[in-house]
Amino acid sequence: MKKISLLALAVAAVMSSGAFAETGTLNFTGNLNTSTCTVAPGGDAGAGAGAGVVDVDMGDVSFSDLSTVAGDGTVSAAFTDIDLGLSCTAATGKTAVVMSFDPQSGSGLDAMDNRLLxxxxxxxxxxxxxxxxxxxxxIDLGANGEIRAPLTVDGAGVGTADMALRATYVSNGDTQVGGAANASLPFLLTYE
Incomplete structure (x- = not known):
């Protein structure tokens, strides 16, 4: 009996020495909403293999036809139109849709010009x-560039928006080697 009592005291002493830990609180803030949108590609873009996937056919382009980005951030080139029609449920009280991009989860930022994919x-x-x-x-991808469009909401709370953007190949100053010129760019739609 004494052995059990001494063992219990030893365990209690060891456990109480761990009682000197700090405590804290994690506070989480945010907002949940039921707004969801479906994306319907238009222009030169087509529906991809899964929901929310948009395939953009950039075509076969010669390096001699590539544009550069001017100092003021403008680009003049032949563009591929990417017109996305959005239909959003439970959009009452929302006025805009914002499309932001996550290049690091896709092909990444261009090493020569981080504005590019x-x-x-x-x-x-x-x-x-x-x-x-x-x-x-x-749309400067390296500076978290985004595009926004007004959201028109009907009496049933269904919102619609048209996201119009374009894409083009741009020379980045690196050695030009022909080949497949594919890329991927995840995006996120948020509602304001």
């Missing part, structure tokens, strides 16, 4: 992909 490894070099808004301004 990098082409996938193993293919062409010497260019990147520029996303451009309706005023020919580059």
């Amino acid at each position: 990098s082409l996938a490894a193993g293919g062409a070099t010497g260019a990147g992909i520029a996303l451009v808004d309706g005023t020919n301004q580059i």
Whole structure:
């Protein structure tokens, strides 16, 4: 009996020595909403293999036809139109849709010009992909560039928006080597 009592005291002493830990609190803030949107590609974009996937056919382009980005951020080139029609449920009280991009989860930022989306490894070099808004301004992916569109909400709470952007291959100053010029760019739609 004494052995059990001494063992219990020893265990209690060891456990109480761990009682000198600090305590704290994790505070989480945020907002949940039921707004969801479906994406319907238009322009030169087509529906991809899964929900929310948009395939953009950039075509077969010669390096001699590539544009550059001017000092003011404008791009003049032949563009591939990416018109996305959005239909959003439970959008009452929302006024805009914002499309932000996550290049690091896709092909990455172009090493020569981080405003551009990098082409996938193993293919062409010497260019990147520029996303451009309706005023020919580059959407600077390296600076968390985004595009926004007004959201029109009907009496049933269904919102619609048209996201119009364009894409083009842009020379990045690196050695030009022909090949596949593919890339991927995850995006996120948020509602304001």
